[in-house]
């Protein structure tokens with residue numbers, strides 16, 4: 001219980017925890033969807049403060065982790081071309097493709113640049129009309145609107161040397177896939193707060209009803225997560241399964257309408273492969289046909305790439321909540337942040353990285369707590 | 376990358392027909408696109424993700440989140456030099472990485 005002092009408002013955290021402890025009468029398994037929430041949970045030891053019979057299962061909500069190996073390999077191929085300036089968010093640099101990563105491509109002479117915003121990539125394209133500028137457009141519903149706006153701007157401003165390698169994913173079909181799996185143990189969801197800031201909550205009532213599962217929109221600060229758990233557990237104990245919003249300060253029921261309209265215009269829903277998991281129907285976005293000229297896959301022929309996942313990596317099971325990272329044989333030995341086998345060990349939102357950085361589970365839990373750095 | 380950080384609008388201007396703002400994230404100042412939150416005003420707070428304001432936030436919760444992010448080193452992670460971070464992760468000993476956190 002040493003962590004509670006480190007909460008922003010330890011008194012409130014204590015009250016929420018007391019309420020959870022008083023409410024729970026049976027074991028429940030909840031999945032936090034967002035990788036930011038996973039890191040918050042592990043960093044603050046929230047799972048250890050909860051009653052023993054509440055299990056938090058880590059979900060697939062890390063955009064870097066679920067980007068398919070094939071797409072990473074396409075990115076590496078495009079980034080290696082001499083005419084290309086390849087722009088990416090920083091956390092894609094060390095995601096392993098087949099044999100190498102973007103960091104190595106730059107070492108070999110590729111012009112790889114890190115941008116803070118996709119609009120920065122567009123500006124680079126304006127500044128270098130003689131080069132091809134490609135932006136790596138990955139992410140969930142939170143990142144898709146900025147990327148959509150950037151493609152829209154490229155067309156509006158008539159910037160011919162800009163294109164995007166698009167691999168966007170959507171949360172609701174992933175929830176559906178997880179709930180439909182025969183091995184699924186999830187009884188309640190903490191939905192990803194910032195995804196809902198954009199999309200609103202309209203996609204969830206149908207899922208909550210069909211799978212009889214409470215879905216509580218939750219932020220990712222420690223107190224937000226405790227509140228999300230509290231509300232989910234209350235529903236479960238009462239036999240309810242509704243959609244509830246525990247992150248009202250940032251989420252409105254309808255989301256951000258301007259952003260949703262732009263998504264509709266620029267993207268169309270498509271089947272998408274998730275790294276380690278496989279294809280989930282209707283779970284992604286690709287550029288709509290009128291924006292085809294800005295599609296990097298179309299502009300650079302990158303078909304026929306042969307991908308190979310490392311056999312030892314079990315990140316697919318980790319991402320579906322079927323396996324905890326430290327239960328993977330390679331965890332902490334073959335696979336570390338320095339020598340990652342899977343993206344879940346690299347990403348700042350990856351579950352394997354969270355366990356590695358904050359809880360060395362090759363040690364008994366109490367020792368791991370002592371070893372956890374105080375930040 | 377999925378992190379969205381609250382920030383305070385310092386000023387607003389049109390650029391290339393696009394509504395842009397300079398936004399202060401607890402000391403780090405960045406350009407932010409306001410097209411998805413066009414009625415945001417100078418002095419107000421919003422949740423910003425990869426250079427786009429996505430939703431308004433009240434001042435008090437914005438401040439609390441920023442304090443927490445600063446404490447946890449997340450602002451550094453978001454706005455620091457990613458090449459340095461990548462090089463460190465690629466080169467330093469894992470145990471030291473844990474200690475240095």
Ligand code: SF4
Nearest residue numbers: 314315328335342352
């Ligand atoms: S510990 Fe490494 S090898 Fe194992 S599942 Fe995680 S990323 Fe893959």
